[in-house]
Amino acid sequence: MSDTLVSNEVKPIRTTESLKKPSRRQKIFLAVLLMLLVSYPLLQFVVGGLNYWLHMLLFTFMYIAMASSWNIIGGYAGYTSLGHNVFFAVGGYFAGVLLVYFDISPFLTAPLAGLVSMALGLLVGLISLRTRGPAFIISTIAMVMLVKITFDNWDYIGGTNGMTMPPLLDISLDLVKFPFYYYMLFIAIGAVYMSYRIRHSKFGLGLRAISQDEIKAEVAGIPTSYYKILAFGISGLFVGMAGGIWGYYLTYLKPNIFLLIILAAQLVLMTVLGGKGTVAGPVVGAVLFIAVNEFFVANLGFTELNIVATGLILALVLIFFPSGIVGTLKERGKLPPFLDWD
Amino acid sequence: MALLEVDNIRAGYGDGPDILKGLSMEIEQGKTYCIIGPNGAGKSTLLRAICGLLHPREGNVTFKGEVLNKLRTDEILRRGISFVPQDRCLFPDMSVKENLRMGGYILRNRKELEDRIEEVLVMFPILEKCGSQQAKTLSGGQQQMLAIGRALVLRPEVIMLDEPSLGLAPKIAQYIFDIIAQLKDAGMTIILVEQNARKGLECADWGCVLDLGYNRFEGPANTILNDPRIQELYLGRQKQDRQEKTA
Amino acid sequence: MNEFVQVLLFGLTLGGVYALMASGLTLVFGVMRIVNLAHAIFMILAAYIAYFAFTIYNIDPIISIFITMPVMFFVGIAVYWLFFARIKGTARTGELTVLLTFALALMAEGLLGYFFSNVYRSANPPYATQALHFGPYILSAGQFYATLMSISLIALLWAFLKYSRIGYAIRATMQNISAAQVVGVNVERMSMVAFGIGMALAGASGSMMSFLFTFYPGKHWEWIAILLALIVLGGMGSLGGALAGAFILAISSALVGHYFGFTWSPITFFLALFIILLFRPQGLFGKKMEA
Numbered sequence: 001m002s003d004t005l006v007s008n009e010v011k012p013i014r015t016t017e018s019l020k021k022p023s024r025r026q027k028i029f030l031a032v033l034l035m036l037l038v039s040y041p042l043l044q045f046v047v048g049g050l051n052y053w054l055h056m057l058l059f060t061f062m063y064i065a066m067a068s069s070w071n072i073i074g075g076y077a078g079y080t081s082l083g084h085n086v087f088f089a090v091g092g093y094f095a096g097v098l099l100v101y102f103d104i105s106p107f108l109t110a111p112l113a114g115l116v117s118m119a120l121g122l123l124v125g126l127i128s129l130r131t132r133g134p135a136f137i138i139s140t141i142a143m144v145m146l147v148k149i150t151f152d153n154w155d156y157i158g159g160t161n162g163m164t165m166p167p168l169l170d171i172s173l174d175l176v177k178f179p180f181y182y183y184m185l186f187i188a189i190g191a192v193y194m195s196y197r198i199r200h201s202k203f204g205l206g207l208r209a210i211s212q213d214e215i216k217a218e219v220a221g222i223p224t225s226y227y228k229i230l231a232f233g234i235s236g237l238f239v240g241m242a243g244g245i246w247g248y249y250l251t252y253l254k255p256n257i258f259l260l261i262i263l264a265a266q267l268v269l270m271t272v273l274g275g276k277g278t279v280a281g282p283v284v285g286a287v288l289f290i291a292v293n294e295f296f297v298a299n300l301g302f303t304e305l306n307i308v309a310t311g312l313i314l315a316l317v318l319i320f321f322p323s324g325i326v327g328t329l330k331e332r333g334k335l336p337p338f339l340d341w342d
Numbered sequence: 343m344a345l346l347e348v349d350n351i352r353a354g355y356g357d358g359p360d361i362l363k364g365l366s367m368e369i370e371q372g373k374t375y376c377i378i379g380p381n382g383a384g385k386s387t388l389l390r391a392i393c394g395l396l397h398p399r400e401g402n403v404t405f406k407g408e409v410l411n412k413l414r415t416d417e418i419l420r421r422g423i424s425f426v427p428q429d430r431c432l433f434p435d436m437s438v439k440e441n442l443r444m445g446g447y448i449l450r451n452r453k454e455l456e457d458r459i460e461e462v463l464v465m466f467p468i469l470e471k472c473g474s475q476q477a478k479t480l481s482g483g484q485q486q487m488l489a490i491g492r493a494l495v496l497r498p499e500v501i502m503l504d505e506p507s508l509g510l511a512p513k514i515a516q517y518i519f520d521i522i523a524q525l526k527d528a529g530m531t532i533i534l535v536e537q538n539a540r541k542g543l544e545c546a547d548w549g550c551v552l553d554l555g556y557n558r559f560e561g562p563a564n565t566i567l568n569d570p571r572i573q574e575l576y577l578g579r580q581k582q583d584r585q586e587k588t589a
Numbered sequence: 590m591n592e593f594v595q596v597l598l599f600g601l602t603l604g605g606v607y608a609l610m611a612s613g614l615t616l617v618f619g620v621m622r623i624v625n626l627a628h629a630i631f632m633i634l635a636a637y638i639a640y641f642a643f644t645i646y647n648i649d650p651i652i653s654i655f656i657t658m659p660v661m662f663f664v665g666i667a668v669y670w671l672f673f674a675r676i677k678g679t680a681r682t683g684e685l686t687v688l689l690t691f692a693l694a695l696m697a698e699g700l701l702g703y704f705f706s707n708v709y710r711s712a713n714p715p716y717a718t719q720a721l722h723f724g725p726y727i728l729s730a731g732q733f734y735a736t737l738m739s740i741s742l743i744a745l746l747w748a749f750l751k752y753s754r755i756g757y758a759i760r761a762t763m764q765n766i767s768a769a770q771v772v773g774v775n776v777e778r779m780s781m782v783a784f785g786i787g788m789a790l791a792g793a794s795g796s797m798m799s800f801l802f803t804f805y806p807g808k809h810w811e812w813i814a815i816l817l818a819l820i821v822l823g824g825m826g827s828l829g830g831a832l833a834g835a836f837i838l839a840i841s842s843a844l845v846g847h848y849f850g851f852t853w854s855p856i857t858f859f860l861a862l863f864i865i866l867l868f869r870p871q872g873l874f875g876k877k878m879e880a
Contacts, residue, residue, distance in 0.1 A: 080684055080687060127866050128866050134618075134825070135866060137687055138818070139866060142818055145858075145859050146859040146863075149853070149855055265691065304699045304702035307699030308696050310692075310695050310699075314688070318692060322685060
């Protein structure tokens with residue numbers, strides 16, 4: 001073709017973001033934060049009655065892991081998945097079945113559940129990521145529906161009634177949340193670390209190229225299909241693990257609680273709000289979302305308005321701050337270093 | 343005063359960088375202009391800026407004394423400037439006749455539109471023959487003819503063609519240039535952007551060489567064609583070839 | 590054999606309605622190149638309008654299209670102006686816009702749920718429970734009339750697109766947006782009009798839905814998933830494709846429902862989606878996607 005600038009949609013050339021190594025200060029910040037989080041439960045012995053906070057924290061860790069994972073396909077690669085809770089459900093049920101029928105603790109099987117979810121992601125990705133464009137989003141929605149209908153009709157796993165699972169009986173009430181807390185923390189750390197490593201890798205660079213202009217990325221020699229499919233699979237890994245643990249924590253599994261689109265919506269909102277495509281964004285978004293959600297549910301409690309609020313905030317963020325909190329701060333040069341992990 | 347004046351315009355796409363950096367040109371009525379230059383020089387951008395697909399960031403585009411900068415494409419079409427974009431740019435699933443009808447989209451009067459379509463079909467009998475064929479089934483040359491015909495439905499005073507010979511076999515390309523010559527004879531003002539600089543300059547009165555967003559050289563087409571510097575820089579002739587070619 | 594034909598007829602009388610639902614969605618995609626995830630919730634909004642028109646004012650649901658279509662048309666224009674007109678022109682509008690329709694769907698779902706609660710509703714005009722007899726076969730009267738009306742509306746849409754000036758402009762924008770701009774079509778305005786028409790079609794679909802199915806706000810996700818599968822199968826942006834996809838899947842899901850049990854029939858749509866993505870991702874009548 002003649003002119004290099006053929007279409008009307010030339011994207012502005014972003015200055016190359018230096019993928020800097022974390023500074024000493026950032027490392028210290030991270031170390032301190034982790035120490036605090038690890039030692040927090042020990043306060044239970046000192047003060048007691050912290051179960052509510054332990055619950056909130058492990059819930060937050062879970063969402064941090066899920067948002068960071070979603071970010072890999074939705075943020076880095078730019079392919080929106082609206083069915084991510086499928087990985088959650090599949091992981092949950094996989095670990096659940098192994099517990100109920102074979103007596104194997106989800107603490108052992110969660111990583112396996114994660115791998116199963118990853119396999120599902122790779123399989124679905126193989127079918128739906130061969131094309132560019134909206135076919136992928138549509139297939140993620142179809143994926144949720146497919147899994148939901150299958151689970152609803154599958155008696156082995158309890159159909160619509162789901163399965164109840166044996167709780168951790170021989171631990172005192174004070175301590176019962178501990179294993180879940182640490183496991184979720186571990187999953188969150190894993191997911192965020194993975195997100196960080198991908199961001200700073202050739203793979204991550206390739207994904208970002210795909211999100212900016214897939215045709216040019218392909219022409220430049222990036223194996224786009226392979227990268228996309230891999231990203232989608234990887235994005236299911238920690239989500240599946242979290243699902244495995246969460247089902248055990250809840251002591252029951254039901255298709256209805258896992259496979260509602262509102263959960264996928266919340267995941268999208270968190271990541272977009274925090275800043276998709278950044279490392280810190282999903283973390284910030286998850287924390288913020290859960291805090292605000294708790295506040296609203298505690299004070300208002302209407303589930304319908306909850307849905308409206310989710311949609312409204314998402315719309316506002318998309319229209320006015322499409323790069324999210326971390327992204328927008330970064331663009332304006334005002335990002336505090338402890339949030340800058342890109 | 344020239345028919346169409348481009349006065350020191352800066353233009354680019356979206357938020358992107360300036361492609362035209364300060365370009366000026368004067369188009370006089372009835373003459374044929376050929377614009378040549380390397381890739382990225384802004385040739386297509388210039389045409390788009392004139393017909394309203396792009397708005398200049400600075401500078402003016404003036405037609406018969408009226409500034410066109412802020413006008414929409416349909417308003418500019420109504421004033422008598424038509425554009426034949428690169429790559430034909432047809433409606434693939436519409437028939438030849440329907441494409442021509444779209445050419446006259448801004449005409450409200452049905453009868454007038456039908457008459458104009460007839461005129462174009464008389465001018466291009468080949469198009470008449472494939473009247474109800476879908477545009478995507480036409481050959482490259484037929485498509486180019488249709489693209490030009492579509493622009494002619496509005497009986498424009500100025501017609502701009504962006505690389506009409508692109509992708510066409512030399513014989514077909516020649517046919518297109520013959521059509522351009524016909525339009526020239528009929529008194530139309532023509533602005534031609536061509537990669538096939540030689541052919542383009544041959545049928546033009548005046549040539550402009552664009553480079554990096556500026557109008558670098560201009561002059562009578564013949565002069566441009568035969569200027570050795572331009573031949574080397576833009577027409578791809580090596581110093582040695584010249585002896586053979588002039589034979 | 591009789592059984593098979595009976596099920597086939599059941600599918601046929603539903604296909605038209607599915608096609609009507611899908612046509613609005615595929616039209617909007619063809620013109621604006623966005624997947625409107627809020628299409629189904631707007632259908633449900635129209636269903637509520639038709640439902641209340643019937644229960645309060647005794648207006649026949651099929652006739653109610655004269656209310657729902659214009660109302661939804663203007664709702665569409667308003668939504669376009671509020672949401673989509675703003676973010677046009679920025680790079681990467683594709684993903685962003687789809688997410689925006691997602692947000693829109695959530696808001697609408699929440700509001701409808703808040704005002705009308707999640708009670709299952711269904712209008713029941715007399716023909717909703719009647720049956721028509723064609724020889725040895727039985728057809729649901731409601732489905733039959735609904736499909737007839739749907740097909741008529743689709744035919745009207747087709748004629749509008751083929752013969753009217755705006756129809757030309759819309760088709761032009763669907764086929765080659767740059768060329769449309771070159772000939773002076775105001776593609777922004779056409780997008781808005783097309784969106785309005787898409788919503789009007791959703792309005793008519795909602796009227797049909799009000800008596801054919803039970804509905805409640807949360808159900809729209811099921812519907813949008815089905816419609817999306819339909820248009821992917823038929824080819825996104827192709828009206829003929831929407832028609833073909835609708836009938837094929839309506840009949841297939843009827844067959845699946847009959848031979849495997851009704852709870853399995855929705856799965857037909859989603860399996861079909863993955864199958865078509867595997868073998869012919871552009872759908873039956875679609876073109877290869879550009880990015």
